[in-house]
Amino acid sequence: MNDIDIGQLQVTFEQRGRRQAVLDGLNLRIGEGETFGLIGPSGCGKSTLLRVLAGVQREWHGRIRVFDHELVSGKRFRGDLRREVQMVFQDPFASLHPRHTVGRALGEPLRVNGVAHVETRIFEALDEVGLPRTMAARYPHQMSGGQRQRVAIARALLLRPRLLLLDEPTSALDMSVQAEILNLLATLKTAHRITVLLVSHDPNVIAHLCDRAALMHAGRVERLLARDALVAWSHAAPLL
Template identity: 50%
Template structure:
């Protein structure tokens, strides 16, 4: 479903150019959930944004469902295949647009018909129900806003969802609900996920394999089973796993 080879992403121009991603490569099979982990600034979200077409200063090869992706803006067919869910549901929804307006716009942009029926189905899919259709973002909790953002991404009926820390801005009590929703949607719709997270427990719950990033480079690709066993090959990965285990009394 996704192939990334020799990906380099940069910002600015010499001598102030910043190389955010350096020679990254990985593949994601159809139906797989693949994680990108690493400390802040390691380049995880930058890779997602390059795939989604939100950054055009990159080189290398990105291929989605067998089709090469260009650096410039994608066409409608691309966005019918790939959608992104952002980290902050407070920022990703327009404060003056109702849920109905958000979903209607997404459906119309994808050339969908039967808008009313599709909106009702999308709201049901994300566990909101039709009573939320004409509410505004300020009338929703953080978890409800993220459910709307997920519904908006599903409006295009994509095959690949890019998830940029989709629960990190939410209360701990709500995070598990959203993660379980995403797991259910993946199974129900046969979706492929690429998920960015700084939380190894989240990746261990959601993903099949993961890539560990350090300073813009992928230093290791491993299975979730290896992650759970602590069977890392690289020192940095072992340090990351140890740090995620939290404080241990001496």
Template identity: 50%
Template sequence: MSTLELDKLNVWFGDRYDRVDAVRGATFTVPSGASFGLVGESGSGKSTILRALVGLVPTWSGTMKVDGAQLGKSRPRSFFRDVQMVFQDPYASLHPRHSVDQVLGETLKLHGFKDIDKRIQKLLADVGLGPKFRFRYPHQLSGGQRQRVAVARALAPEPSVLLLDEPTSALDVSVQAEVLNLLTDLRDTRGLTYLMVSHDLSVVAHMCEHIAVMQNGEIVELLGVEAMRAMAPEHPYTQHLLDNSLGYKPTTDPTE
């Protein structure tokens, strides 16, 4: 079963002469329980697709479906029980004057849960934070701890789908692997479906089974992660991204 289906999705900003087509004809499916990556350079339209899915961009055409239900211009409340998003910057996405307890408690109340105290304790445990973090504020947490809180907030409504927008790019390299391993474990234990945006091909190779490569708003190639690891893409832009991920590649024999 496909949890996410996009067919000929177009997303744009502005109107008439000021119109910018950010996404053009994006088509892909993400099976239930899978992890799917969107890769490409900055400005290629990756994050715009996530924002269109959650209703943050109203100007779009085409078809978007979640669990077979077609999305319209607005999202029903039930949608946000099923689909949650983790943003790139964990400090910007958390209210600076709200404690972890308030962040999680308000989210749970918004979605109609009653046993708030018990659920907050479990959410903190699930993301590897103990009870001592419950009443801290964002400025009292490290970047990795803030992102764990952001993940806990996304898990609070018990969604089936997480949209991950560069979830580790704002973190120190030393803690990126910890957050990625946490996300991998949560996907296994909760049966989650991931749609992940990243410019880091090593992150995508670690997290995803299939990827879509985007260039200038268009998907230029769909491929399995094994083909990416084998450096066997079909599109020259994908090869370009892979070469860049490996660093400098000499064009001639250095012994000549």
């Protein structure tokens, strides 16, 4: 029961007046503690899958179990699930409120969940992602892209999630900053022993971080790549 099990997942959208299946009978199983990569051409449904697992895309058919929670289509996440599943988006600007300081962005989820010693926890969260504690007073526009993404990662980890969903977490950043954030993610996932589902277009990113990966095509898993195949594939594959 300690895995993520997705069966016959289907999501349809209205496109140009017709209903199209964006996820079309997708099957996937991810073990607890695994770092799992999702690869595939633009439009194949990677972000849609993450959005379903995050509870953001609530219209779907099929069967999804996230650890011991059976997800219910059409329903908001409640209880533990809201804390246990967290997502980091490609563009941290979009996920941080422009008029909230970093301290507030980090403090709110703690307060809402009744966590004690909020200030200490905010400082610890900043330490953990390598940001100075003075950043708590800053607004998103007063930080670099890499710093903003560190804040988004800190916030996702604040409530000790079991599943972390990462949708192209470094692709909006400069090359040198990308490497820093990838190393940070590698350190954090080991330290927290969380299950990670990572979408990236970059084979090297996937090979660097992931234990296994799925190649998606047209809303389904086309191929599963074990660790060895993943490394071989990253040497051979062009950027998707």
